[in-house]
Amino acid sequence: MTTVQQALAQGIQRLTQTPPISAQDQNQGGAGPRPGDLLPRDHFDSLDAQLLLSHVLHVERSTLYGYPERELTPAQEQHYQALIERRAQGEPVAYLTGHKEFYGLDFIVDRRVLIPRPETELLVETALLVCRQKIAAGSAPIVADIGTGSGAIPIALAVNEPRLPYLYATDISSDALAVATLNCQRHHLEQRVRLLQGDLIAPLPEPVDVLTANLPYVGTNEIALLTPDVYDYEPHLALFSGPDGLDLIERFLKDVARSNVLKAEAVVLLEIGFQQRERLSQVVQTLWPRARLDVYKDYAGWDRVLQVNM
Numbered sequence: 001m002t003t004v005q006q007a008l009a010q011g012i013q014r015l016t017q018t019p020p021i022s023a024q025d026q027n028q029g030g031a032g033p034r035p036g037d038l039l040p041r042d043h044f045d046s047l048d049a050q051l052l053l054s055h056v057l058h059v060e061r062s063t064l065y066g067y068p069e070r071e072l073t074p075a076q077e078q079h080y081q082a083l084i085e086r087r088a089q090g091e092p093v094a095y096l097t098g099h100k101e102f103y104g105l106d107f108i109v110d111r112r113v114l115i116p117r118p119e120t121e122l123l124v125e126t127a128l129l130v131c132r133q134k135i136a137a138g139s140a141p142i143v144a145d146i147g148t149g150s151g152a153i154p155i156a157l158a159v160n161e162p163r164l165p166y167l168y169a170t171d172i173s174s175d176a177l178a179v180a181t182l183n184c185q186r187h188h189l190e191q192r193v194r195l196l197q198g199d200l201i202a203p204l205p206e207p208v209d210v211l212t213a214n215l216p217y218v219g220t221n222e223i224a225l226l227t228p229d230v231y232d233y234e235p236h237l238a239l240f241s242g243p244d245g246l247d248l249i250e251r252f253l254k255d256v257a258r259s260n261v262l263k264a265e266a267v268v269l270l271e272i273g274f275q276q277r278e279r280l281s282q283v284v285q286t287l288w289p290r291a292r293l294d295v296y297k298d299y300a301g302w303d304r305v306l307q308v309n310m
């Protein structure tokens with residue numbers, strides 16, 4: 001019989017034998033510097049083994065250390081070894097467990113959606129501030145999230161700000177929207193988060209006060225920099241956007257400028273790649289010369305969120 005302690009040690013040992021595969025704490029594509037670079041490799045192998053074992057045993061991660069002598073049943077041991085092996089081949093932990101924590105909430109994820117990244121929490125944080133300013137000024141802002149994937153952004157906003165009456169969330173991928181539907185059900189938001197399929201802002205039925213978007217921003221020029229667990233497993237529709245990663249965000253900004261989708265004094269919030277600030281600032285200034293532009297850095301110190309106040 002194998003104990004929890006032994007299972008963890010075996011799992012870590014197996015994962016440490018593999019070449020680096022992890023996209024832990026990386027931005028969307030894994031390209032560019034990331035906070036994970038500051039931590040030793042075995043930190044992530046250990047975390048992965050813990051997450052997989054707690055998934056198999058249906059317990060919190062902290063419980064593993066409370067009961068290190070607990071014995072696994074043969075079926076649990078087999079399940080855990082199979083997951084460790086798939087992880088060693090590169091499959092992301094979130095796809096193996098079917099879950100990812102984002103902004104303190106649990107999200108269902110599978111290979112139909114990008115795994116929500118910690119960096120994107122900055123976009124949620126910024127959007128919440130903007131929404132609360134608008135609420136304090138007496139309005140009930142309408143929010144739309146474009147390219148919603150698992151629905152992580154609008155669901156985090158809706159849960160954390162109950163005064164938002166309803167939010168729109170669009171995606172071109174019906175597969176992604178199927179996962180977003182499950183997440184809306186999980187968080188009891190079927191009525192408040194309205195999922196719409198289509199290209200960028202095309203499906204929106206009315207003008208909005210706040211527009212958020214974490215669209216694909218990895219360049220096909222950057223493919224060589226991607227770690228295997230990103231390139232081999234995550235949907236390419238959610239990752240790539242032209243040679244330098246800017247095609248979709250630029251088209252989004254131009255579509256917005258040409259449309260009537262923004263109410264007066266609306267705010268647009270975009271997650272961007274760490275090298276995209278300059279080019280996107282130029283695009284914004286050309287489209288909206290009178291708008292105010294702010295860029296916020298993520299915890300690793302890289303430009304990550306672009307805010308445009310109309």
Ligand SMILES: C[S@@+](CC[C@H](N)C(=O)[O-])C[C@H]1O[C@@H](n2cnc3c(N)ncnc32)[C@H](O)[C@@H]1O
Nearest residue numbers: 116147148149171172173199200214215216238
């Ligand atoms: C980087 S993922 C972000 C997912 C989610 N917002 C998040 O932060 O985890 C980008 C999403 O944009 C969607 N997408 C790609 N092209 C699109 C388009 N032309 N119109 C709408 N959504 C699009 C993809 O299907 C994917 O779900």
